[in-house]
Amino acid sequence: MAGLSNPQMDKIISLCRRRGFIFQSSEIYGGLNACYDYGPLGVELKRNIKNFWWKWMVERRSDIVGLDAAILMASRVWEASGHVSGFTDPLVDCKVCKHRFRSDLIAEPGKCPDCGGELTDIRQFNLMFKTFMGPLEDSASVVYLRPETAQGIYVNYQNVLDSTRQKIPFGIGQIGKAFRNEITPENFIFRTREFEQMEMQFFVKPGTDQEWFEYWKADRQEYYRRLGIRAEKMRFHPHGKDELAHYAAAAFDIEYEFPFGWKELEGIHNRTDFDLTRHKEFSGKDLTYFDEVTRERYMPYIIETSAGADRTVLCVLSDAYEEQKLEKDERTVLHFHPAIAPIKAGIFPLVKKDGMPEVAHRIEEKLRRHFPVFYDESAAVGRRYRRQDEIGTPYCITVDTETLQNETVTVRERDSMTQSRVKIDDLFLLIYNKINEGF
Numbered sequence: 504m505a506g507l508s509n510p511q512m513d514k515i516i517s518l519c520r521r522r523g524f525i526f527q528s529s530e531i532y533g534g535l536n537a538c539y540d541y542g543p544l545g546v547e548l549k550r551n552i553k554n555f556w557w558k559w560m561v562e563r564r565s566d567i568v569g570l571d572a573a574i575l576m577a578s579r580v581w582e583a584s585g586h587v588s589g590f591t592d593p594l595v596d597c598k599v600c601k602h603r604f605r606s607d608l609i610a611e612p613g614k615c616p617d618c619g620g621e622l623t624d625i626r627q628f629n630l631m632f633k634t635f636m637g638p639l640e641d642s643a644s645v646v647y648l649r650p651e652t653a654q655g656i657y658v659n660y661q662n663v664l665d666s667t668r669q670k671i672p673f674g675i676g677q678i679g680k681a682f683r684n685e686i687t688p689e690n691f692i693f694r695t696r697e698f699e700q701m702e703m704q705f706f707v708k709p710g711t712d713q714e715w716f717e718y719w720k721a722d723r724q725e726y727y728r729r730l731g732i733r734a735e736k737m738r739f740h741p742h743g744k745d746e747l748a749h750y751a752a753a754a755f756d757i758e759y760e761f762p763f764g765w766k767e768l769e770g771i772h773n774r775t776d777f778d779l780t781r782h783k784e785f786s787g788k789d790l791t792y793f794d795e796v797t798r799e800r801y802m803p804y805i806i807e808t809s810a811g812a813d814r815t816v817l818c819v820l821s822d823a824y825e826e827q828k829l830e831k832d833e834r835t836v837l838h839f840h841p842a843i844a845p846i847k848a849g850i851f852p853l854v855k856k857d858g859m860p861e862v863a864h865r866i867e868e869k870l871r872r873h874f875p876v877f878y879d880e881s882a883a884v885g886r887r888y889r890r891q892d893e894i895g896t897p898y899c900i901t902v903d904t905e906t907l908q909n910e911t912v913t914v915r916e917r918d919s920m921t922q923s924r925v926k927i928d929d930l931f932l933l934i935y936n937k938i939n940e941g942f
Protein backbone atom coordinates (compact mmCIF):
# COMPACT_ATOMS: atom_id res chain seq x y z
CA MET A 504 0.00 0.00 0.00
CA ALA A 505 1.10 3.59 -0.60
CA GLY A 506 2.45 5.75 2.22
CA LEU A 507 4.57 3.06 3.87
CA SER A 508 7.46 5.37 4.72
CA ASN A 509 5.81 6.86 7.81
CA PRO A 510 5.87 4.73 11.01
CA GLN A 511 2.60 6.15 12.38
CA MET A 512 0.92 5.62 9.03
CA ASP A 513 2.28 2.06 8.90
CA LYS A 514 0.57 1.31 12.20
CA ILE A 515 -2.74 2.81 11.08
CA ILE A 516 -2.62 1.02 7.71
CA SER A 517 -1.78 -2.26 9.40
CA LEU A 518 -4.63 -1.90 11.93
CA CYS A 519 -7.01 -1.01 9.10
CA ARG A 520 -6.12 -4.18 7.21
CA ARG A 521 -5.95 -6.49 10.24
CA ARG A 522 -9.31 -5.47 11.68
CA GLY A 523 -11.17 -5.07 8.39
CA PHE A 524 -11.41 -1.30 7.99
CA ILE A 525 -9.64 -0.85 4.65
CA PHE A 526 -8.12 -3.24 2.09
CA GLN A 527 -6.12 -2.64 -1.07
CA SER A 528 -8.37 -2.91 -4.12
CA SER A 529 -8.03 -6.16 -6.14
CA GLU A 530 -5.50 -7.43 -3.62
CA ILE A 531 -5.54 -11.06 -4.83
CA TYR A 532 -4.40 -9.77 -8.24
CA GLY A 533 -1.49 -7.83 -6.78
CA GLY A 534 -3.56 -4.73 -5.97
CA LEU A 535 -4.64 -1.73 -8.01
CA ASN A 536 -2.51 1.26 -7.14
CA ALA A 537 -4.20 4.00 -5.08
CA CYS A 538 -7.58 2.28 -4.98
CA TYR A 539 -9.01 0.98 -1.71
CA ASP A 540 -11.95 -1.08 -0.53
CA TYR A 541 -13.72 -0.46 2.77
CA GLY A 542 -14.15 -3.65 4.80
CA PRO A 543 -16.88 -4.52 7.35
CA LEU A 544 -15.73 -1.97 9.95
CA GLY A 545 -14.54 0.62 7.43
CA VAL A 546 -17.88 0.77 5.67
CA GLU A 547 -19.62 1.44 9.00
CA LEU A 548 -17.09 4.13 9.93
CA LYS A 549 -17.35 5.90 6.59
CA ARG A 550 -21.14 5.65 6.53
CA ASN A 551 -21.33 7.08 10.04
CA ILE A 552 -19.10 9.99 8.99
CA LYS A 553 -21.30 10.66 5.97
CA ASN A 554 -24.41 10.45 8.17
CA PHE A 555 -22.85 12.86 10.67
CA TRP A 556 -22.16 15.31 7.85
CA TRP A 557 -25.67 14.85 6.38
CA LYS A 558 -27.29 15.36 9.74
CA TRP A 559 -25.25 18.52 10.43
CA MET A 560 -25.50 20.03 6.97
CA VAL A 561 -28.91 18.90 5.68
CA GLU A 562 -31.26 17.36 8.28
CA ARG A 563 -30.52 19.90 11.02
CA ARG A 564 -31.51 22.85 8.84
CA SER A 565 -34.61 23.96 7.00
CA ASP A 566 -32.62 26.07 4.50
CA ILE A 567 -30.62 23.17 3.01
CA VAL A 568 -31.98 20.27 0.97
CA GLY A 569 -30.27 17.16 -0.37
CA LEU A 570 -29.50 15.83 -3.84
CA ASP A 571 -28.02 12.70 -5.38
CA ALA A 572 -27.03 13.46 -8.98
CA ALA A 573 -25.72 10.89 -11.47
CA ILE A 574 -21.95 10.46 -11.82
CA LEU A 575 -22.22 10.64 -15.61
CA MET A 576 -23.33 14.01 -16.95
CA ALA A 577 -23.56 15.72 -20.35
CA SER A 578 -20.06 16.60 -21.59
CA ARG A 579 -21.16 20.21 -22.08
CA VAL A 580 -21.32 20.50 -18.28
CA TRP A 581 -17.56 20.04 -18.11
CA GLU A 582 -16.97 22.46 -20.98
CA ALA A 583 -19.04 25.07 -19.16
CA SER A 584 -17.35 24.45 -15.82
CA GLY A 585 -13.89 24.89 -17.36
CA HIS A 586 -12.77 21.34 -16.55
CA VAL A 587 -12.27 20.21 -20.17
CA SER A 588 -9.88 23.06 -20.90
CA GLY A 589 -8.45 23.81 -17.49
CA PHE A 590 -8.65 20.94 -14.98
CA THR A 591 -5.01 20.07 -15.38
CA ASP A 592 -1.99 19.45 -13.22
CA PRO A 593 1.56 20.22 -14.36
CA LEU A 594 3.30 16.91 -15.09
CA VAL A 595 7.08 16.28 -15.20
CA ASP A 596 9.09 13.06 -15.59
CA CYS A 597 12.56 12.29 -14.34
CA LYS A 598 14.88 11.61 -17.28
CA VAL A 599 16.96 9.25 -15.12
CA CYS A 600 14.66 7.14 -12.88
CA LYS A 601 11.53 7.76 -15.00
CA HIS A 602 9.42 8.61 -11.96
CA ARG A 603 6.55 11.02 -12.54
CA PHE A 604 5.64 14.08 -10.43
CA ARG A 605 3.33 17.07 -10.13
CA SER A 606 5.81 19.91 -10.65
CA ASP A 607 3.96 22.22 -8.24
CA LEU A 608 4.56 19.74 -5.40
CA ILE A 609 8.34 19.46 -5.92
CA ALA A 610 10.53 21.24 -3.37
CA GLU A 611 13.44 22.01 -5.73
CA PRO A 612 12.21 22.94 -9.23
CA GLY A 613 13.82 20.96 -12.05
CA LYS A 614 15.34 18.33 -9.75
CA CYS A 615 13.95 14.82 -9.21
CA PRO A 616 12.97 14.39 -5.53
CA ASP A 617 13.71 10.63 -5.75
CA CYS A 618 17.15 10.52 -7.43
CA GLY A 619 18.20 14.13 -8.04
CA GLY A 620 18.07 13.60 -11.81
CA GLU A 621 17.04 16.15 -14.44
CA LEU A 622 13.32 16.60 -15.10
CA THR A 623 11.49 17.01 -18.42
CA ASP A 624 9.66 20.24 -19.33
CA ILE A 625 6.21 20.68 -17.80
CA ARG A 626 3.23 19.25 -19.69
CA GLN A 627 -0.36 19.97 -18.68
CA PHE A 628 -2.23 16.76 -17.84
CA ASN A 629 -6.06 16.69 -17.65
CA LEU A 630 -7.24 14.88 -14.53
CA MET A 631 -10.65 13.80 -15.82
CA PHE A 632 -11.31 10.12 -16.57
CA LYS A 633 -12.81 9.86 -20.03
CA THR A 634 -15.00 7.06 -21.38
CA PHE A 635 -17.66 6.50 -24.05
CA MET A 636 -21.40 6.25 -23.76
CA GLY A 637 -22.99 3.61 -26.03
CA PRO A 638 -21.34 1.33 -28.57
CA LEU A 639 -19.46 3.95 -30.62
CA GLU A 640 -16.10 5.20 -29.43
CA ASP A 641 -16.15 8.57 -31.19
CA SER A 642 -15.87 12.16 -29.99
CA ALA A 643 -19.65 12.61 -29.91
CA SER A 644 -20.03 9.83 -27.34
CA VAL A 645 -17.34 11.01 -24.91
CA VAL A 646 -18.45 11.25 -21.28
CA TYR A 647 -16.41 11.96 -18.18
CA LEU A 648 -16.50 10.51 -14.70
CA ARG A 649 -17.29 13.59 -12.63
CA PRO A 650 -14.19 15.11 -10.97
CA GLU A 651 -16.35 16.91 -8.38
CA THR A 652 -19.93 16.59 -7.20
CA ALA A 653 -20.56 20.36 -7.29
CA GLN A 654 -21.60 20.57 -10.95
CA GLY A 655 -24.44 18.10 -10.35
CA ILE A 656 -25.80 20.64 -7.87
CA TYR A 657 -25.43 23.67 -10.17
CA VAL A 658 -27.26 22.02 -13.07
CA ASN A 659 -30.10 21.05 -10.71
CA TYR A 660 -30.35 24.42 -8.98
CA GLN A 661 -33.39 25.48 -11.01
CA ASN A 662 -35.08 22.07 -10.54
CA VAL A 663 -34.70 22.38 -6.78
CA LEU A 664 -36.05 25.94 -6.77
CA ASP A 665 -39.05 24.88 -8.88
CA SER A 666 -39.86 21.77 -6.82
CA THR A 667 -39.38 23.05 -3.26
CA ARG A 668 -40.32 26.14 -1.27
CA GLN A 669 -36.68 27.21 -0.95
CA LYS A 670 -35.84 30.85 -1.50
CA ILE A 671 -32.46 32.52 -1.55
CA PRO A 672 -30.47 32.17 0.68
CA PHE A 673 -30.60 28.37 0.59
CA GLY A 674 -28.29 25.44 0.03
CA ILE A 675 -28.08 22.02 -1.63
CA GLY A 676 -26.01 19.25 -0.07
CA GLN A 677 -24.70 16.15 -1.79
CA ILE A 678 -22.46 13.21 -0.98
CA GLY A 679 -21.05 11.16 -3.83
CA LYS A 680 -18.16 9.67 -5.72
CA ALA A 681 -15.71 11.79 -7.67
CA PHE A 682 -12.82 10.67 -9.85
CA ARG A 683 -9.51 12.34 -10.63
CA ASN A 684 -6.69 10.77 -12.54
CA GLU A 685 -4.17 12.12 -10.02
CA ILE A 686 -0.55 12.11 -11.20
CA THR A 687 0.77 11.17 -7.79
CA PRO A 688 -1.77 9.53 -5.51
CA GLU A 689 -0.31 9.51 -2.01
CA ASN A 690 -0.61 8.58 1.62
CA PHE A 691 -3.06 5.69 1.71
CA ILE A 692 -6.62 7.05 1.30
CA PHE A 693 -5.54 10.73 1.50
CA ARG A 694 -5.23 11.20 -2.26
CA THR A 695 -6.77 8.53 -4.44
CA ARG A 696 -8.18 8.41 -7.95
CA GLU A 697 -11.67 7.43 -6.83
CA PHE A 698 -13.00 9.14 -3.71
CA GLU A 699 -16.12 10.56 -2.13
CA GLN A 700 -16.94 14.19 -1.55
CA MET A 701 -19.40 15.76 0.87
CA GLU A 702 -20.33 19.08 -0.68
CA MET A 703 -22.79 21.85 0.05
CA GLN A 704 -23.45 24.77 -2.27
CA PHE A 705 -25.16 27.77 -0.70
CA PHE A 706 -26.92 30.22 -3.06
CA VAL A 707 -26.91 33.83 -1.89
CA LYS A 708 -27.66 37.34 -3.06
CA PRO A 709 -24.56 39.16 -4.44
CA GLY A 710 -23.32 41.58 -1.82
CA THR A 711 -24.15 39.19 1.02
CA ASP A 712 -21.60 36.62 -0.20
CA GLN A 713 -18.70 37.65 2.03
CA GLU A 714 -20.93 37.56 5.09
CA TRP A 715 -22.07 34.01 4.21
CA PHE A 716 -18.50 32.97 3.49
CA GLU A 717 -17.59 34.00 7.05
CA TYR A 718 -20.66 32.20 8.39
CA TRP A 719 -19.72 28.90 6.71
CA LYS A 720 -16.08 29.19 7.81
CA ALA A 721 -17.26 29.33 11.42
CA ASP A 722 -19.93 26.65 11.01
CA ARG A 723 -17.54 24.16 9.44
CA GLN A 724 -14.98 24.68 12.21
CA GLU A 725 -17.73 23.98 14.74
CA TYR A 726 -18.65 20.80 12.84
CA TYR A 727 -15.14 19.36 13.26
CA ARG A 728 -15.22 20.28 16.94
CA ARG A 729 -18.49 18.36 17.34
CA LEU A 730 -16.99 15.43 15.46
CA GLY A 731 -14.45 15.30 18.27
CA ILE A 732 -11.31 16.22 16.30
CA ARG A 733 -8.61 17.63 18.60
CA ALA A 734 -8.47 21.43 18.22
CA GLU A 735 -4.65 21.57 18.26
CA LYS A 736 -4.54 19.29 15.22
CA MET A 737 -6.65 21.66 13.11
CA ARG A 738 -5.66 24.89 11.46
CA PHE A 739 -7.21 27.26 8.99
CA HIS A 740 -5.55 28.69 5.95
CA PRO A 741 -6.99 31.60 3.96
CA HIS A 742 -5.77 31.54 0.35
CA GLY A 743 -3.74 34.45 -0.92
CA LYS A 744 -4.77 36.08 -4.24
CA ASP A 745 -2.12 34.02 -6.10
CA GLU A 746 -3.51 30.71 -4.75
CA LEU A 747 -7.15 31.27 -5.77
CA ALA A 748 -8.83 29.01 -8.35
CA HIS A 749 -10.14 30.78 -11.48
CA TYR A 750 -13.72 30.74 -10.17
CA ALA A 751 -13.09 31.90 -6.61
CA ALA A 752 -13.21 35.34 -4.99
CA ALA A 753 -12.08 33.92 -1.64
CA ALA A 754 -11.01 30.51 -0.38
CA PHE A 755 -10.26 29.00 2.98
CA ASP A 756 -8.76 25.59 3.67
CA ILE A 757 -9.45 23.58 6.79
CA GLU A 758 -6.27 21.64 7.44
CA TYR A 759 -5.47 18.71 9.70
CA GLU A 760 -2.07 17.61 10.95
CA PHE A 761 -1.90 14.10 9.48
CA PRO A 762 1.03 11.83 10.45
CA PHE A 763 2.68 13.05 7.21
CA GLY A 764 2.11 16.77 7.89
CA TRP A 765 -0.48 19.54 7.62
CA LYS A 766 -2.82 18.91 4.69
CA GLU A 767 -6.17 20.10 3.37
CA LEU A 768 -9.24 18.33 4.66
CA GLU A 769 -11.88 20.69 3.33
CA GLY A 770 -12.09 23.75 1.11
CA ILE A 771 -14.56 26.61 1.54
CA HIS A 772 -14.91 28.82 -1.50
CA ASN A 773 -16.74 31.93 -2.58
CA ARG A 774 -17.35 30.85 -6.18
CA THR A 775 -19.13 34.11 -7.08
CA ASP A 776 -21.66 33.81 -9.95
CA PHE A 777 -19.06 32.07 -12.12
CA ASP A 778 -20.71 28.63 -12.31
CA LEU A 779 -24.32 29.68 -12.90
CA THR A 780 -23.27 32.34 -15.42
CA ARG A 781 -21.30 29.75 -17.38
CA HIS A 782 -24.18 27.24 -17.30
CA LYS A 783 -26.54 29.97 -18.44
CA GLU A 784 -24.23 30.72 -21.39
CA PHE A 785 -23.65 27.08 -22.36
CA SER A 786 -27.20 25.77 -21.83
CA GLY A 787 -29.08 28.82 -23.03
CA LYS A 788 -31.33 28.57 -19.94
CA ASP A 789 -31.94 31.66 -17.86
CA LEU A 790 -30.64 30.75 -14.43
CA THR A 791 -31.16 34.16 -12.84
CA TYR A 792 -33.21 34.41 -9.66
CA PHE A 793 -36.23 36.65 -9.19
CA ASP A 794 -36.77 37.90 -5.65
CA GLU A 795 -40.53 38.29 -5.22
CA VAL A 796 -40.20 40.53 -2.19
CA THR A 797 -37.71 43.10 -3.50
CA ARG A 798 -38.74 42.55 -7.18
CA GLU A 799 -35.06 42.24 -8.10
CA ARG A 800 -33.54 39.81 -10.60
CA TYR A 801 -29.96 38.67 -10.16
CA MET A 802 -27.53 35.80 -10.67
CA PRO A 803 -26.90 34.19 -7.27
CA TYR A 804 -23.43 33.90 -5.80
CA ILE A 805 -22.38 30.52 -4.42
CA ILE A 806 -20.52 29.66 -1.23
CA GLU A 807 -19.21 26.11 -1.35
CA THR A 808 -18.07 23.82 1.44
CA SER A 809 -16.28 20.79 0.01
CA ALA A 810 -14.94 18.01 2.23
CA GLY A 811 -13.51 14.61 1.36
CA ALA A 812 -15.23 11.62 3.00
CA ASP A 813 -12.15 9.42 2.64
CA ARG A 814 -9.87 12.18 3.92
CA THR A 815 -12.17 12.54 6.91
CA VAL A 816 -11.90 8.79 7.52
CA LEU A 817 -8.11 9.13 7.55
CA CYS A 818 -8.37 12.23 9.74
CA VAL A 819 -10.52 10.52 12.38
CA LEU A 820 -8.35 7.39 12.30
CA SER A 821 -5.18 9.48 12.79
CA ASP A 822 -6.80 11.61 15.46
CA ALA A 823 -8.32 8.69 17.38
CA TYR A 824 -5.32 6.34 17.29
CA GLU A 825 -3.39 5.93 20.53
CA GLU A 826 -0.99 3.36 21.95
CA GLN A 827 -1.39 3.58 25.71
CA LYS A 828 0.96 2.25 28.34
CA LEU A 829 -1.09 1.03 31.29
CA GLU A 830 0.17 -0.08 34.72
CA LYS A 831 0.55 -3.76 33.87
CA ASP A 832 -0.40 -3.75 30.29
CA GLU A 833 -0.63 -1.74 27.09
CA ARG A 834 -3.44 -1.20 24.65
CA THR A 835 -4.15 0.28 21.24
CA VAL A 836 -7.27 2.37 21.30
CA LEU A 837 -9.28 4.33 18.76
CA HIS A 838 -11.00 7.20 20.59
CA PHE A 839 -13.83 7.65 18.06
CA HIS A 840 -16.81 9.85 18.86
CA PRO A 841 -19.61 7.31 19.64
CA ALA A 842 -21.58 8.64 16.66
CA ILE A 843 -18.97 7.37 14.20
CA ALA A 844 -17.71 4.26 16.02
CA PRO A 845 -18.48 1.24 13.78
CA ILE A 846 -19.66 -0.89 16.72
CA LYS A 847 -21.43 0.87 19.58
CA ALA A 848 -21.14 -1.83 22.24
CA GLY A 849 -19.42 -5.13 22.91
CA ILE A 850 -21.62 -7.57 24.84
CA PHE A 851 -19.95 -10.25 26.94
CA PRO A 852 -21.14 -13.00 29.27
CA LEU A 853 -18.54 -13.21 32.04
CA VAL A 854 -18.48 -16.99 31.67
CA LYS A 855 -20.06 -19.36 29.14
CA LYS A 856 -22.44 -20.93 31.68
CA ASP A 857 -25.04 -20.27 34.38
CA GLY A 858 -27.42 -18.73 31.86
CA MET A 859 -25.13 -15.72 31.24
CA PRO A 860 -24.81 -16.25 27.44
CA GLU A 861 -28.63 -16.31 27.18
CA VAL A 862 -28.99 -12.98 28.98
CA ALA A 863 -26.16 -11.47 26.91
CA HIS A 864 -27.85 -12.63 23.68
CA ARG A 865 -31.11 -11.11 24.87
CA ILE A 866 -29.35 -7.74 25.36
CA GLU A 867 -27.63 -8.15 21.99
CA GLU A 868 -30.92 -8.69 20.18
CA LYS A 869 -32.55 -5.73 21.89
CA LEU A 870 -29.74 -3.30 21.10
CA ARG A 871 -29.06 -4.61 17.59
CA ARG A 872 -32.44 -3.25 16.52
CA HIS A 873 -31.03 0.25 16.97
CA PHE A 874 -27.28 0.08 16.25
CA PRO A 875 -24.43 -2.39 15.55
CA VAL A 876 -23.21 -4.34 18.58
CA PHE A 877 -20.81 -7.27 18.90
CA TYR A 878 -21.32 -10.41 20.99
CA ASP A 879 -18.11 -12.02 22.26
CA GLU A 880 -17.74 -14.91 24.69
CA SER A 881 -14.20 -16.04 23.86
CA ALA A 882 -11.13 -15.44 26.05
CA ALA A 883 -10.78 -13.46 29.28
CA VAL A 884 -12.81 -10.27 29.63
CA GLY A 885 -9.58 -8.18 29.55
CA ARG A 886 -8.73 -9.57 26.10
CA ARG A 887 -12.25 -8.87 24.92
CA TYR A 888 -11.93 -5.24 26.10
CA ARG A 889 -8.66 -4.86 24.14
CA ARG A 890 -10.25 -6.16 20.94
CA GLN A 891 -13.04 -3.62 21.23
CA ASP A 892 -10.65 -0.76 22.21
CA GLU A 893 -8.66 -1.38 19.04
CA ILE A 894 -11.72 -0.85 16.83
CA GLY A 895 -13.03 2.09 18.84
CA THR A 896 -16.12 0.55 20.49
CA PRO A 897 -17.20 3.07 23.15
CA TYR A 898 -18.92 0.64 25.55
CA CYS A 899 -18.47 -2.93 26.74
CA ILE A 900 -21.35 -4.56 28.58
CA THR A 901 -20.65 -7.57 30.79
CA VAL A 902 -23.28 -9.94 32.11
CA ASP A 903 -22.12 -11.40 35.47
CA THR A 904 -23.48 -13.13 38.57
CA GLU A 905 -25.12 -9.96 39.84
CA THR A 906 -27.03 -9.63 36.55
CA LEU A 907 -28.82 -12.88 37.29
CA GLN A 908 -29.98 -11.44 40.60
CA ASN A 909 -30.96 -7.85 39.80
CA GLU A 910 -30.99 -7.28 35.99
CA THR A 911 -27.99 -4.92 36.07
CA VAL A 912 -24.78 -5.24 34.02
CA THR A 913 -21.26 -3.81 34.19
CA VAL A 914 -20.72 -1.07 31.61
CA ARG A 915 -17.10 -0.24 30.92
CA GLU A 916 -16.32 3.02 29.13
CA ARG A 917 -13.55 2.86 26.51
CA ASP A 918 -11.57 6.08 27.17
CA SER A 919 -11.68 6.33 30.97
CA MET A 920 -11.89 2.52 31.42
CA THR A 921 -14.22 3.19 34.35
CA GLN A 922 -16.94 0.69 35.14
CA SER A 923 -20.43 1.29 36.44
CA ARG A 924 -23.55 -0.78 37.05
CA VAL A 925 -26.46 -0.05 34.79
CA LYS A 926 -29.95 -1.57 34.58
CA ILE A 927 -30.47 -3.61 31.41
CA ASP A 928 -33.53 -1.47 30.66
CA ASP A 929 -31.40 1.73 30.73
CA LEU A 930 -28.70 0.52 28.30
CA PHE A 931 -30.36 1.69 25.12
CA LEU A 932 -30.87 5.26 26.32
CA LEU A 933 -27.37 5.53 27.75
CA ILE A 934 -25.76 4.59 24.43
CA TYR A 935 -28.29 6.46 22.30
CA ASN A 936 -27.64 9.71 24.16
CA LYS A 937 -23.87 9.35 23.72
CA ILE A 938 -24.24 8.68 20.01
CA ASN A 939 -26.30 11.83 19.62
CA GLU A 940 -24.13 14.03 21.81
CA GLY A 941 -23.04 17.05 19.81
CA PHE A 942 -26.30 17.71 18.00
Ligand code: ATP
Nearest residue numbers: 683685693694695698767768769770809810811814
Ligand atom coordinates in the same frame (compact mmCIF):
# COMPACT_ATOMS: atom_id res chain seq x y z
P1 ATP B 1 -5.70 18.97 -3.32
O1 ATP B 1 -5.08 20.35 -3.31
O2 ATP B 1 -5.38 18.14 -2.12
O3 ATP B 1 -5.53 18.24 -4.63
P2 ATP B 1 -8.09 20.25 -4.09
O4 ATP B 1 -7.85 21.63 -3.57
O5 ATP B 1 -7.94 19.95 -5.53
O6 ATP B 1 -7.26 19.20 -3.20
P3 ATP B 1 -10.90 20.36 -3.98
O7 ATP B 1 -11.06 20.34 -5.45
O8 ATP B 1 -11.16 21.63 -3.26
O9 ATP B 1 -9.49 19.77 -3.59
O10 ATP B 1 -11.78 19.18 -3.38
C1 ATP B 1 -12.43 19.29 -2.16
C2 ATP B 1 -12.08 18.16 -1.22
O11 ATP B 1 -12.18 16.89 -1.87
C3 ATP B 1 -10.64 18.21 -0.70
O12 ATP B 1 -10.53 19.08 0.40
C4 ATP B 1 -10.42 16.77 -0.31
O13 ATP B 1 -10.92 16.51 0.99
C5 ATP B 1 -11.23 16.00 -1.33
N1 ATP B 1 -10.34 15.50 -2.39
C6 ATP B 1 -9.92 16.17 -3.49
N2 ATP B 1 -9.12 15.39 -4.26
C7 ATP B 1 -9.03 14.19 -3.62
C8 ATP B 1 -8.37 12.96 -3.90
N3 ATP B 1 -7.64 12.79 -5.00
N4 ATP B 1 -8.49 11.95 -3.01
C9 ATP B 1 -9.24 12.08 -1.89
N5 ATP B 1 -9.90 13.22 -1.58
C10 ATP B 1 -9.81 14.27 -2.42
